[in-house]
Amino acid sequence: MENPHSNTRIGSHTWIKILFLILVSTVVVLLGYHFLNAPSIYTYLNRGADKAERGDLDGAIADYNRIIDLDPRFALAFYNRGVAEERKGALDNAIEDYSRTIQLNPKYIPAYGNRGVAKAHKGDFDGAIADYNAALALDPTAAVTYVNRGKVKAQKGDRNGAIKDYDQAIILSPKNVLAYNNRGLAKAQNGDYEGAIADYDLAIEIDPKFALTYNNRALTKVEKNDSQGAMMDYGHAIELDPKLALAYVNRGVLRIHEGDLKGAISDLSVAIQLDPRFTVAYLNRGVAEAQQGNLSQAIADFSLSIELDPKMADAFRNRSVLKAQMGDQLGADEDLARAHQLEQNSGK
Helix, strand or coil: CCCCCCCCCCCCCCCCCCCCCCCCCCCCCCCCCCCCCHHHHHHHHHHHHHHHHHCCHHHHHHHHHHHHHHCCCCHHHHHHHHHHHHHHCCHHHHHHHHHHHHHHCCCCHHHHHHHHHHHHHCCCHHHHHHHHHHHHHHCCCCHHHHHHHHHHHHHCCCHHHHHHHHHHHHHHCCCCHHHHHHHHHHHHHCCCHHHHHHHHHHHHHHCCCCHHHHHHHHHHHHHCCCHHHHHHHHHHHHHHCCCCHHHHHHHHHHHHHHCCHHHHHHHHHHHHHHCCCCHHHHHHHHHHHHHHCCHHHHHHHHHHHHHHCCCCHHHHHHHHHHHHHCCCHHHHHHHHHHHHHHHHHCCC
16 A cells, blocks of 8 residues: 555556544533532533534633633543544643543543544654553453554554454454454555455445445455456445545546546546645646646646645656656756655655
């Protein structure tokens, strides 16, 4: 499987893999508790939860702040505020709140789980694993924690360790779709395509409407040179989730490979409409446009890809080729030099 940001050249293709992370964050609503300032805390706690459920995260945070002002040792206010901060993307704030929750209640397992999720999103994989280990020490029967830890191990390159975690999750929860799906991904990355497809088949049997598993099975079928089967799976994924930009990109790449450039451009354009910051969609649409002879449009797509990800060496290299074809040798040389520099910096 190729990295989405590497080895994409004019006429070659990028396959995108998806790994899933179960976010165990939940907004906690306490009913029937009695505190010193019971009416105020009860009101703010439930009102904050209601606001968070409606998507008013700032309003929820304001209510949790009031609880903390009333009772600075009320752990669940910190936890709920952390959940809201995490949903906003304020990962540092969320980690701080989960840490405070743990200080106040060292046995509150969801705080370890959510802090692990936030750390993983920040790229602190060792810190995330430490939190998942702590959560499992408190509850070794939590399948979700094994799935999350397995995901991080896979990100670190420890695919065998990831598979062991997914195995344990499946023992604990035999119908855990994400465990089968993620184990399939790890097996595919290990080159065990038959084992991967078997896991995807089981995941689909458990939940036939889980679109991402069809996408992942399609990727593995591509590796097995089963283009027809892959195309069918991408179609199923899109039928189940018409907003799944990832499936449009992957089907677009397959269509480039099959010579259906018009269909590829159509799929990649839909992906961009769904996610205007999907860098690889622009990169691959540029490849398709270049193969159709639409050099100016291809250069525009490579430029947009670079704007979104200035470290994408393949976009500079592809743009260099086209600039040279259009007579802009100086621009071509500059882009090629930049591609070389980025590749050296990344150790390629």
